[in-house]
Amino acid sequence: MTIEENLIHHLSELARIRLSPEEEGRYQKQLQSVIGYMEKLKTVDVKGIEPFVHVGEITGGMRLDQVTPSLSPKKAVENAPSSSENRFVVPKVVE
Amino acid sequence: MTIAEISRAVGEGKRTATEITEAALAEIEKTDSELHAFVRVMKDEALEQARDLDQKEEKGPLAGVVVAIKDNICTKEVPTSCGSKSLENYIPPYDAHVIERLREADAILIGKTNMDEFGMGSSTEFSSFGPTKNPHNPEYVPGGSSGGSATAVAAGQAVAALGSDTGGSIRQPGAFTGTVGFKPTYGRVSRYGLVAFASSFDQIGPITKTVDDARRIFDVITGVDPRDATSVDRPRGERIATLKGVKIGIPEQFFPKGLDSEVASSVEAAIAKAEGEGAIRVPISIPTLDSAISAYYLIAMSEASSNLGRYDGVHYGHRSEDAGDLLSLHLNSRREGFGDEVKRRILLGTFSLSSGYQEAWYGHALKVRRLIHEDFQKAFAKVDVLAGPTCPSAAFRFGEKVNNPLDMYLSDVFTVGANLAGLPAISIPSGKTEDGLPLGLQLMGKAYEDDPVLDIAEQIEKSLA
Numbered sequence: 001m002t003i004e005e006n007l008i009h010h011l012s013e014l015a016r017i018r019l020s021p022e023e024e025g026r027y028q029k030q031l032q033s034v035i036g037y038m039e040k041l042k043t044v045d046v047k048g049i050e051p052f053v054h055v056g057e058i059t060g061g062m063r064l065d066q067v068t069p070s071l072s073p074k075k076a077v078e079n080a081p082s083s084s085e086n087r088f089v090v091p092k093v094v095e
Numbered sequence: 096m097t098i099a100e101i102s103r104a105v106g107e108g109k110r111t112a113t114e115i116t117e118a119a120l121a122e123i124e125k126t127d128s129e130l131h132a133f134v135r136v137m138k139d140e141a142l143e144q145a146r147d148l149d150q151k152e153e154k155g156p157l158a159g160v161v162v163a164i165k166d167n168i169c170t171k172e173v174p175t176s177c178g179s180k181s182l183e184n185y186i187p188p189y190d191a192h193v194i195e196r197l198r199e200a201d202a203i204l205i206g207k208t209n210m211d212e213f214g215m216g217s218s219t220e221f222s223s224f225g226p227t228k229n230p231h232n233p234e235y236v237p238g239g240s241s242g243g244s245a246t247a248v249a250a251g252q253a254v255a256a257l258g259s260d261t262g263g264s265i266r267q268p269g270a271f272t273g274t275v276g277f278k279p280t281y282g283r284v285s286r287y288g289l290v291a292f293a294s295s296f297d298q299i300g301p302i303t304k305t306v307d308d309a310r311r312i313f314d315v316i317t318g319v320d321p322r323d324a325t326s327v328d329r330p331r332g333e334r335i336a337t338l339k340g341v342k343i344g345i346p347e348q349f350f351p352k353g354l355d356s357e358v359a360s361s362v363e364a365a366i367a368k369a370e371g372e373g374a375i376r377v378p379i380s381i382p383t384l385d386s387a388i389s390a391y392y393l394i395a396m397s398e399a400s401s402n403l404g405r406y407d408g409v410h411y412g413h414r415s416e417d418a419g420d421l422l423s424l425h426l427n428s429r430r431e432g433f434g435d436e437v438k439r440r441i442l443l444g445t446f447s448l449s450s451g452y453q454e455a456w457y458g459h460a461l462k463v464r465r466l467i468h469e470d471f472q473k474a475f476a477k478v479d480v481l482a483g484p485t486c487p488s489a490a491f492r493f494g495e496k497v498n499n500p501l502d503m504y505l506s507d508v509f510t511v512g513a514n515l516a517g518l519p520a521i522s523i524p525s526g527k528t529e530d531g532l533p534l535g536l537q538l539m540g541k542a543y544e545d546d547p548v549l550d551i552a553e554q555i556e557k558s559l560a
Contacts, residue, residue, distance in 0.1 A: 015429075016404075019438075044466065055468070079411035081408065
């Protein structure tokens with residue numbers, strides 16, 4: 001398939017990474033080369049095959065409903081670039 | 096000195112942990128300005144740990160063993176940057192499961208090692224903090240992403256190191272630096288406290304000088320942990336005391352046309368030695384391995400694009416100064432915090448998971464993954480272990496692949512299979528090229544049969560000595 005530059009722009013918006021037009025051009029060429037290589041995967045017949053997620057094939061493990069030691073709210077926000085009263089601070093969202 | 100020798104000497108009081116730690120720190124001081132294996136040396140912490148250990152009556156199995164830690168493994172109150180500018184100032188408030196285990200065993204944690212950003216790379220050239228050099232020749236890469244850990248062991252700065260292996264990140268630097276790199280079965284070692292790259296592949300394991308050392312570290316870090324839902328407690332397989340009668344499968348896909356002749360003859364010589372000890376060579380084919388690189392990278396990038404969504408400039412990590420509103424805070428923090436390769440993989444993963452493409456790419460790759468898993472199972476019905484080169488070449492030069500992503504990805508062609516199927520796999524040194532660069536032999540075993548893989552590796556190591 002052909003990777004258009006506007007697809008790269010769309011992906012960068014979905015991934016929340018701002019890119020310059022120069023970067024979009026470069027990634028377009030590189031993604032084209034990688035996806036071009038990966039396209040041969042489509043020739044593998046997978047009719048009737050279930051997806052394989054990992055070797056343990058465990059799904060939805062449940063933990064016991066018990067309180068265990070965990071971080072205090074103060075510790076949990078300590079690495080935040082901006083916090084106040086144990087809460088994360090972001091730019092104003094509602095006018 | 097091996098781990099067995101060190102813990103005996105410290106246990107019997109012939110050496111003190113303080114002496115050993117001071118010697119390791121002196122070695123790092125002497126060599127690391129050139130090699131750059133470490134992003135942080137834990138000098139004060141290590142000396143304090145050593146002094147406490149010297150006072151202790153009952154000492155653990157890793158008493159006085161100096162261990163270096165890949166910088167994507169959380170260490171309480173010690174910065175853990177994951178090779179990324181986005182986590183440059185991140186200080187974990189807790190220890191990873193493997194760190195708790197190492198501390199309980201009285202290992203000395205000497206420092207945090209350099210790596211490709213978030214584990215994405217095969218050379219350490221994608222570290223935000225500059226590359227690590229290969230101690231065998233500083234013009235060559237040490238491999239990656241656990242390149243700092245491999246160099247620290249190869250250069251004698253540490254006796255052992257922890258790495259993490261998502262697509263070969265323990266085994267490939269092991270091969271490039273002439274060390275032993277062991278990736279356990281998926282689920283054997285808790286990922287609690289390991290910064291996530293691709294959760295269905297990531298596995299922590301040791302890099303050491305000998306197979307016995309690798310086993311001793313593995314014995315300490317393995318085990319079930321309720322904080323990692325995929326961690327398992329299962330028997331480790333039957334022990335093997337001799338190569339006599341051991342069936343070694345040689346997949347033709349590990350010896351493609353045009354394979355580097357020095358790589359091929361080194362592995363060939365190692366297998367011939369094993370045959371001399373009574374092992375049986377079984378030619379075999381694993382046809383779906385031809386799709387392994389594509390399936391691996393599609394799934395790994397998809398998981399990465401999701402896992403790295405957490406770096407939003409709000410909860411922890413880098414936050415852009417240039418952020419008038421919430422959207423531009425996200426867009427600019429991620430633009431500034433992530434390096435080139437990480438962005439490339441997030442974009443590819445976002446592509447593979449996005450509406451309209453998901454079933455054809457990510458979904459398809461997961462089904463191919465099952466076929467690869469089934470192919471391995473068929474192979475293991477006939478053989479005890481699979482053998483081949485760890486990498487298609489010896490270490491490459493700095494700059495050689497850095498501008499060609501596909502070329503870099505293809506250097507993982509022999510290692511990703513074990514991650515796709517969750518198998519235990521090890522790289523051991525198999526010799527050197529004419530230019531003096533190390534080469535590695537890779538062995539893969541059945542899922543959960545970690546002990547036979549280590550046993551067979553140890554026997555081959557002995558026959559090569």
